[in-house]
Every structure is written in C-alpha cells, then in structure tokens.
Amino acid sequence: MADNILVMKNITKEFPGVKALNNVNLEVQRGEIHALVGENGAGKSTLMNVLSGTYPFGSYSGQIIYDGKECQFKTVRDSEKIGIVIIHQELALIPELSIGENMFLGNERRGKFGIDWDETYAQAEKHMKQVGLKDRATTLIKDIGTGKQQLVEIAKALSKNVKLLILDEPTSSLNEEDSRMLLNLLISFKKEGMTSIIISHKLSEIAYVADKITVLRDGATIETIDNAGHDIDEDRIIRGMVGRELTDRFPDRERRSSGETVMEVKDWCVRHPVYTEKEVVNHVSFHVNKGEIVGFSGLQGAGRTELARSIFGHSYGTGVTGQLIINGKEVHLKNERAAIEAGLAYVTEDRKENGLVLIDTIAVNNTMARLEKVCDKHGVIDIDKENHIAEEYKEKLETKTPTVQQHVGNLSGGNQQKVLLAKWMFADPEILILDEPTRGIDVGAKYEIYCIMNDLIAQGKSVIMISSEMPELLGMCDRIYVMNEGRLVGEFAAAEATQEKIMATILQSDKKDESKGVLQA
C-alpha cells in the first residue's frame, strides 16, 4: 500500500440548504504535490477548511486519517500542532506589522519578560532564507509586494514545522514570474520531503507542478488523475471539471473593426496619489475602435489598472494630464459620475473590495451605478421595477441564485462577477473597461463571461480588457497593447501576437529601463 500521509474518507458537509460536500474521498501520498481542481462551488475550499479544523469536528461527517491516526480537529490550532498548515487565498497578514511580527503572530517567541525580539527576527530571517526572501524581517508587510507577501505566508508555515502545506489559489494575485518562482519553491520543498496540496484554477500551473490531480465537481470526487510525467493535457483536466469536452475555450466572434474610433487617449500621465513624484502612468496614448475588444497586457504593477481608473473620472492618482477624446470630442471627466455619463464603465478587478456591496442584495447592487434609471423624477425608487430588472439580468447572464433578494456575499466568485457585470451593463455604457474580468473564477464561468463580452460587442459596444492571463487576451482581443512600468511598450494585432512576443516586448523594455537607470545614476 502506498504511504499515505492523509486519507479523507466519506466527508460530507452541509450548509443550510446546500450539501457542499457529498461523500468526498481524498488520498494524499507522503512527499507529493497533490492538486485539487474543480469549478467554483465544487467544494475545494470547503474540503480544505474541514481538513484544517476551520469547520470543527462534528460539523461534518466522515473520517480524517493523518499519519495513520484518526484526527478530530476542533480548531485550526489543533491541525497546526501536528503539521497541517493552510494558506488562504486572501492573505492573512497585517500590513502595519513587520514580516517577523506577522510570522510569529499568535506563536510568539517568548523571552524571560515578554517577547524575545532578537530571537523572533533571527528565526524569521532563517525561514525567509528558505523561501528565498532577502528582505529584513523588520520590513513592514505593506512595503513589500504581493508576490513577496505570499512567500512570507509560506515562511510563516515553515516556522510552524509544517508537514502538509495547503495552498488555496496561491498564484491568483501573482504575475507570471512570481507564480513560477512560487511553484519552483514548492518543487524544491517536495524534494526535502514536504507534502503539499494546491488548489488552483490555473491549469498550466497544475500540469507543471502536480504529481496527482483530484477533480471535484458539485461536492463530489470525480477522479484522481496521475501526472507523474507532468505532461497532462489541460483539456483532459477540464473534461473532468465540467463533465464535458470544452472544444473551444473562447467563443467565436466575427471580428470586424469598423475603423471608427470611439475613444482616444493622448499623452496620458498619472502620478501616484501619495508619492506624487512617482509617474505611475507615463505618456500613454492609445485608441479604441467601435466594436473592438482591446487588450492590455503587462506584469503586475505595469500601471494598467491605474491607467484605467484615472481615465474613469480620475478615480485614481493625482496630477492627471493628457487628452481624452470620446466620439470625436475632448472630454474632461472630473469624477466617476461624469465618466458614467460620458458612456464609460469600469468593472474593477477586485469585486469584493471595490465592486460590490456584499451585505446588500443582488437587486440593489444591480442598479447602483445608474439608480436614477429606476427612479421617478423626484428620486423615488420603483422597487418592483428594480427587482424586475435584476430578474432580467439574472436570466440573461444565467446567474445561479434562488432569488435576486439573495445577498451578494453569499454567491460564489463567478456569480458575483456576473452581478458586477450586470451592474455595469445596466449603466448602459458605450465603452466598458474590464479589469481582470475572469480572476479567480472557474473555467465554465470564464467561458460564460467571454460570451457576455461578445454579446456586448454584437450590441455595438467596445471593450477594453485588462488581463494578466495572456491566453485569454490572445483568444478574445482584436488588438493588444503591452504596458510595462507605466509606459506603453508595444501594440499587436491579435493575429500576429503570441505569448512569446508579448513577454519578449516586456522584457526588452525592462532592459532599456535598466540601462537608462544606470545612465541617470
């Protein structure tokens, strides 16, 4: 028999009204990287929360056997004590505290009187070295990037003597470079005998890193696929996840650019709102034609979101200069309201933080950007009409929810994204800026979002799509702009663009920067 470090048997977990897990089985061998895949709502995170004790023993049925012993975790601490550590998708770090303080939060190194800070920082730097972090342990979390923060989380896990590391969507907010580094780190830990379970939507990463892949669908185990050769076909995984073959990952669309320019940006500059000497967007000029999907590619921090938000009624940055021309007329959009009225919509990359009011209902969120459309001339809301509109969008976008009175916070990521799109479609814009429209949602929902985008184009709207996933830009866009370090460094027609070309453009512009930096110094 294989040496299983973990066996989960017949796990069933119910929430009021929903069976989240139904007799799920999972076997993880010692020293392997085991991937857990499935659509949103398939039960991956729930299963891991059962394992880590976030859902205490008794709130689920079934057995957890770890290291040959049956375990009954009442709290997360119980599972951590024997070496199971989970790193959640939303990082649990406190920005105002240092790396060292964060690593030993709740697990402080005690001296004779209070905390032994020398020991804390020495230990912290030891573990940071293991994950390849060269910063000082006294650096504040808010001063390092998301990529490094993810590494701090892993170092924190190491400090707890982790034997089984669970990572929930570790790369969802990382750029390609940082993601690759993180995955290689996992592989090197594997060589030292650590076991990992990784949840991810990025199938290419799974194929690269995982030894075995367990597929969950609708709260049940579908299959476990062997990937010892790391050469699995992505379509093979997708087939298991959605239960059908996805022949095309991107829906077809007739690409016909009218050549009529709806929006033009000239010489756009934006400065950082706090560090005002820093140019976040640097002399960017581009245009969007009617009926086009225009992509913006680039690494994290390239300034794409900042560009989009500064165009959308100066909602980011200070000292915004440059010309914005919509339908041949120069406009000055001094706030978000003016931008909406000029026919712009900005669909944020961060739906929970900047997009939706989670404690309000779908109906309320749906009308928020253009509430006046369901009001009479005195500003009195026609609640019935509002509900009716929400129902219509629910049908049209196939949002999965019993009623539009559901609180948005209770929906899965893909469905939240649909509500967010519905909100901005209701505002009836001409140009939609979609910032990472498919971040953190599953393959099936992504396809549906792409279809919605094509529908918008068919209705004569134009779309600007910011995305860190190059395949989706290549699959969806008519033209792709490439940004790096706040500047526009390339433009490709979709037909001639490839991932390699885009990456090369970014890297070459980096080199130019370096040489320039040397000259200036």
Place this chain on the structure above:
Amino acid sequence: MKDIVKNQPETLAGRPKFNANALLKKYTMVFALIVVFVFFTALTGGKMLYPQNISNLLLQNAYVLVMACGMLLCILTGGNVDLSVGSTLCLVGAIAAQIMAKTSANAIVVILICLAISAAIGVWQGFWIGNMHIPPFICTLAGMFLFRGLGRVVLDSKTVSIANKTFLNIFTSYITVPGLDTGTLHLSALIVGIVAAVLLLVNTVANRAKKAKKGYTMSSAAGTFARVIVIDALILFYSWKLANYKGIPVMLLWVLGILFLFTFITSKTAFGRYFYAVGGNEKATKLSGIDTRKVYFAAYCSMSILAGFSGLLVAARIGSVNGDTGMSYEMDAIGSCFIGGASAYGGSGTVPGIVVGAILLGVINQGMSIYGLDNNWQYVVKGAVLLIAVIFDVVSNHKTGKA
C-alpha cells in the same frame, strides 16, 4: 433584523414554508418588546395599560424617536455616531427660550429661526466630516463640548422658562374637535385610528393587485395580511387608549410625520439608498459614481436639524430649558438604533426597526419608573438591555453561517 418590515420573500431554499425559527429571528425585538411590556404590566398591576401611561409613553420618548431617525443615517454610513446631539438640543432649546423670554417674537418665527440655526450647525458638522474627512467621532465629540458650552452661555447659567402659549400649543396640545370630543371619550382619536387602519388594509390590497398585474414576484399573502392585521390591531388599541385620555397629542403628529418621512427616504429613495451603499462598501459606492462626501454631509446635516427640532419638542414639553437639558440624550438615540437592529459596522438598519428599539427602551424606562425602581438602577438595567440586544444580534447572525 434589517428586514423587520421590508417584505422579503423567503430566500435560500425559496419555499414559503412556515418557519417559526425564521419568524422569531426576523422579529426578535418585536417579541422582546411584547415580553417586556407584558412583564412590566404584570409587575405594576396593569398600570402600564392606563390610558395616561400609554399616551405619555410617546410624549416622553418623542425626542428619542426623532433623533434616532437622524442617528440611523449616521450609523448607516459605517457605524459612525453623532455624539453632539444632546448638546445641540440644549443649545437650540436655549435659543428658543431666550428669544421668547427677551422678545415678543411670534412662535412660528422662533421655530423657523431655531430650525435655521440647527441647519447651520448641521452644515458645520457635515462640512468637516464630509468634505474635510475629519473622523465623525472626534468631530462630534468636539461639537458635544462646543454646543453644550454655547448653550450655557446663551442661558447665562440659568433656567429659562417658556411662557409663550402659542409655542407650547404647537407642540404639546391635544387635538379637540368641537362636538366630537366633548364627552369623556375623545371620539376624534378613535375615528382617526379606524381610518388609518382601513387605509393600511386598502393600501396593502391595492399594492398586491398592482404587483400581480405587472407580473412581479410577491411575498406570501398569509404573511403579508397577518402582519397588516397585527399592525391594524395595534393602531386600534392605541387610538382607543388615546380616546380614553385626552385625544390625539399634537406631538404624535410631529413624530409620525418625521418617522414616515424617514421611512420613505431610507426605503424608497435613491438618496436614502446611498446611505446603505456607503456603509456597505464605500469604495464600490464611489466607483459607482456616487459622491460619498455628500452622503456624509447629508447624514450629519439632517442629524443636527432633527436634534434642533427635538430641542423645541423637549423645551415645550418641560416648559423650560437649563444647562443640563438634553444631557446624554445622544445615548438614548444611539441605543435605540443598535437595539433596533442597526449594524454597528454600517450598511444595515431600518426606521421601523429603530422605532421598536426606541419604544422598547421607553417601555423599560416607564415600567421601572411606575414600579418605583431607584433611578440609579434604571441605568444598570438599560445598559444590560443594550448589551443583551447586541449580543443576541451578533450570536444569531453567526448561527446562520455568516461570520
């Protein structure tokens, strides 16, 4: 408890099955109010039910109800409170009393001047909080000292009594219709009660007909009508008690007017919706093209106007104003909101909810006074009730699976 009166179709499973647990949770504070009322009625040997006491319950708590409406707006924006309202109440009451003591100004003019001053105070607070982003707690704490001090300056540290009959009548008289209200029974109160009850019923039926015609989804008929019948019964009971005392107090009309206005604003208008949106997610609200500064401004501005108006109500009811008038009244308004289910994090709470909260506090106060409990112990009980209400709210929300 956000949905105390908002009619929400059964969510989640979507089945309109009768669910005692859900009902209990939705109307927790209503049931608590009933229990407390019955308890004090028993404790005081039925004295709570005397027409005079029922009538006074409202008059004594008029200022709480009025100020709770404004406080709700402040709390909705993100759990912020306005600490200065008790002082504002004192300052405005003091100005009213002094004008009437020193001059022979017309009562209407005095009221208008006072409301204008309240609005000016509101603009002052709203400007700092909304436009200059001064934290509300600090800004209103400063206001609490400022306006209390100014109030005492205006009063010259004396108690100033009000002799202007018109002014007193505008707030404290009872409606008497010649011919109807001559006997021991004030029929006008009863008639108004019956008319209101019938109107509510007719309105509900008409609303459902309209919805059915347009093909909108509706909540269950049984639930809707059960609620209407309960409310109608309360209206009839209340008007019967009023008819047995002195009839309809004018102050009731003022309070009802404000309650209806704020219920309407918060549940039916775009303006009101923005308060919920800002408290729910300020960044998302801003990106939706809503000027969040104006929302904060509006919340604190209307709060001060209501506090000033309460100053007039209190001054008229007591008949005089001194430097301690309105002391710690802000706590009554804040307490009512939280007992009535407003979220301490903002973004949820309803006017009907806070009315229940205010009446619950009022019943406890009155019950303890009638029973003759020591004043100091009354504070202890009020504090405990506030804590229990919030604990209950938090715990029951946790059980639904929402963290």
